[in-house]
Amino acid sequence: MKNEDRKPKGRVGEFIANFGWPRIIIAIFLLLLFVIAPFIGIDIGTSLSDMLVRVGMNGILVLAMVPMIQSGCGLNFGLPLGIIAGLVGAVTSMEQNWQGLFGFGMALLLAIPLAVVLGIIYGYFINMAKGDEMMIGTYVGFSIVAFMSMMWLRLPYKNPLLVWGFSGTGLRTTISLNGFWMKVLDNFLAIRIGAHFFFPTGSFIFFALCCVLVWAFFKTKTGIAMSAVGSNPQFARAHGVSVDRMRIISVVISTVLGAVGMVVYEQSYGFIQLYMGPLYMAFPAVAAILLGGATINSATISNVVIGTFLFQGILTMTPSVINGMLKTDMAEVIRILVSNGMILYALTRKGKGMPK
Amino acid sequence: MKQKYSFKGALISNLVPIVFLAFAAFAVPMSGLSIQYLLEEMITRLARDSLLVLSLIIPVLAGMGLNFGMVLGAMAGQIGLVLVVDWGIGGMPALLVAALVGTPISIGLGYFCGYILNLAKGREMVTSYIIGFFMNGAYQFLLLYCMGSIIPISNPELLLSRGYGIRNSMDLPNIRQVLDRLVSVNIFGMNIPIVTFAVIAAFCVFIVWFKGTKIGQDMRAVGRNRAVANGAGIPVEKTRIMAIIISTLIACYGQIVSLQNLGTINTYNSHEQVGIFSIAALLVGGATAENASIVNVFLGVFLFHLMFVVSPMAGKNLLGDAQLGEYFRVFVSYGIIAVSLLLHAWKKRHEMLERRLLENSVKE
């Protein structure tokens, strides 16, 4: 079953071959859902808003996949490390009762240095594990989530809004951001049309900013070197680039983006989930970027944007529409099949431009 | 397989079980649990879970790494049990029928899994991991939506309140410990499920015998060097698929044995952790993604479950918090796999460098 060997004729054929059948099928499916929606009494405005909010919420986490893919480290299943940094930053900011955009900003400022440190350590592991990065990333990610679960119980947080009531120590499993910086980005310069439509301008501006930063990075000398490492490590090494160093840098950037993305996610979601919450959070991000057209060793910003839109679109629309139609809740099942199906599809294709 | 003996080499190869042994030596007294109790627990768990872990050996033999896709077999076994309960069968016949039902499903799922893994050569472990999740979606679809609607279920007690879809948990009163109690021997006040161990032993014999067959040898060749095996005319793709099918089948039977011991099925959860825990246990026993033996299986199940049982109490006594002990246990489970994989990757690169230097210096 060699998809690459079949050469479709014509521009349309070429477009399909490049874009990939799975993506086209899902895009058509999504369109179909939007078309059916009004007929079942679902308001397009609300649905669209939901989808847009979720895009803003998850976008940066998907963006975090790009550096490691570009440097040939594969899909970053170890995203939980960045997520943990984001959680620590958020919780610490709340401990001080910092609110609003200031609180949000401080959460970021606290999370980023931690993410850098964690990224460097994780980067060393990744370099040890050449060839098996994804598997090891998964388990390092799991391990740190479990480790932090122990830590959340013991770290000296005292703010009564954060810790358990009875004992006074140990952070709660779920912490509400109400009164802190819930939806500060979403609401920033938000556009409201009518009763149903809501555009989270702030989140999108921030998401766009991060995308621009990443895009700009890959135009710098280091960024170009990093892409070369992912595209052909022998070439890069032969031309004076330190493959190991580039990989570590990519891991650090991915982890930092993971931390930032998590703080943005929390502000939109409105809750901070500790303990085992972050365990599987890498998977939706992985699925989204693959859905957007990335391969194991090549990812662009457009992959991020398209993928996030498609993925969150499916997640938003499917429950409401299918619920409305069949009077049943198949959201979970569809989510599992779509996200894992996309990852499987990507894993069974060869990387882009790999020699041989 | 003869290898030059070196203390350092032996230490590194067996690092993981050694660490676990040390941990156990420390945590057991800390937990305050009696040796008698622990021994009994261990025997129960060995009887319960060894077959599941055994299923991992054949794919490792064929060079396909740790088969997370074993959960597909577990799912097949569960489907078998659900149907058996619905049909009102009890006792030993129930297990046999469940196994019978699960067999063709396992073969089908195993074929699917093997086929996809052939497309993802070099990335088998991650891929089988995702296949497990993907199939979970299909499994949920089947049991949550199809059963009771498209697939008739006669026993309404099995269904959810809405009228279709299997309930979240089911008791298996007619099946509970049927195999275990078939012939039970009492030693020092502990019940030893002889027949269960006999079944496990039978599968061990099967694996040993299998390695001595032509196809077993083919799998070994494919596992060691695909190119040479291919050049010698061995059908590499088919052989690999075979390995996964066998693994899925054993996992199916293993899950039936396991659930029979527990006496309850968590329809949507029982199989989820099976992959992670079985692989963790195998690694704890000293296996790697390239080498797994029957000794690894039993040693691993023993040590892993020992830690499992002991951690919460030890955590409570040591740190005053049982919850902490719980999380510690999870941390160690995952951490073990991470460390084991890392150590092994590091060792592999080290060896390859050494071998290359050696090869080139000999040619003088």
Add this chain to the structure above:
Amino acid sequence: MTNGKPLLSMKGIQKDFLENRVLEDINLDLAQGEILGLVGENGAGKTTLMNILFGMPVIQQTGGYKGTITLDGEEVHFSNPNDALMAGIGMVHQEFFLIPDFSATENIFLNREVTRYSFLVEIFGERLRTLDRAAMNERVVQLIKELGVDINPDTLVSEMPVSYKQFTEIAREIDRAKIKILVVDEPTAVLTETEAEALLTVLRRLAAKGVGIIFISHRLHEILDICDRIVVLRDGKLIRDVPSRQSDVKSIASWMVGHDVGDFVFQPKQGCGEKESFLSIEHLKVLMPGEAVKDVCLQVRKGEILGIGGLAGQGKLGIANGVMGLFHAEGSVTLGGKSLKLNSPLDAFRAGMAFISEDRRGIGLLLTQSIGLNIAFPLMQVKGGLLKKIAGLFTWEDEKKIREITTKYIERLDIKCTGPDQVVMELSGGNQQKVCVAKVLALSPQILFASEPTRGIDIGAKHLVLSVLKEINEQEGTTIIMTSSELGELRSICDRIAIVSEGKVAGVLPAEAPVEDFGLLMLGE
């Protein structure tokens, strides 16, 4: 030996590959028990001829061959190696096709194991038969005795010395279906002298039993020692077929290398440049798989074009790769008096060296990227060129400058493309090579290593690449070290040529030296 009919007879063998004729009218006979030596430079056609004989799929995939092959009086036409094996033709390759973790017995019987019947075969098929290890071991002991060597059948291949691995391969080939003809390809390359002797003894024993042997080697004294007849190929043609008694080293060398002057002749340079050494390589050792360098000493003069030639696998490609840090190297390299740090491509570049790799697609290019990026990459990474500062903070690629420089080279090198943005993968081999050349030109290096710069490209591109090299040497004084398997090419452009044999420099001659002299050096004389 037989009833007068040859064991193997190849008549009128012709093979085309794309537009090149790689074999033309080859007629070869092999009698029972005869040892035939096959000699030729790289690209002479030895490997292709053996691939045809052995039914390698690559022959079929590239258009088949013309001519007939007769084995024991019957015409045969193999389309896969298994058929050739079944018919009694075995081949021992240079790279061992063994599984290191398996024992000698297991390797010898790979996929042909002796098995015992078990009733499960009825249900599940043939592959469920049990291995009969005792029977296999017995047979292996017998085989080993036949060969006259001393190997324990249970030894793991990974623990065997190299010669034993080879014997295991030979034992495997012999046992596979009644061997009639055995082809051995450079068998003594990896052996010590004593081991080589042992191997030759084994081959003689086989021949005495009636097995026909085709012995491919460049070690002339071995060929003269063991072969009954010698066949010399050159440029796809059969040059000579003589009994070994009637030939000697010098004549074989000249037949092998011929009198071709190459396709182009350039005017000799006026003045030879300084005679002093500019780049000094001492006791270089390089771990390059297949092209190991054992102990190379070279003095390169400033402004000269030095050629490095030699047969394949002898180490010539390892030198450039070692100096440029692509493979692990030991020894010392001095450039203009300053010592060069080895194993660091970056240091090599910074010292003013650059290279065109023989592995164009694997190392030389980023196939999925544009021409512009490929050309700009080393300049950007190594020298920080082609970058501009944005707002004083970021250093970005200077797209405009990159475009300029790319367009300049596209013109100068006549690269046929749709523009600087075209993805390199889409270009033809010749144009891809031109991109590689442009890449190094952009660096304006002092010293340029060019490895197989015209391999696999069309004649027009060949000429252009060589002219450009000559140009930068004359106009900019760039010292060039060119490695090539085509002696003619080297002689057309170089001042001096060093020949590498068995990982060492066999000798350095001026380019105008008689061709046979080079041939002799290649053959290790």
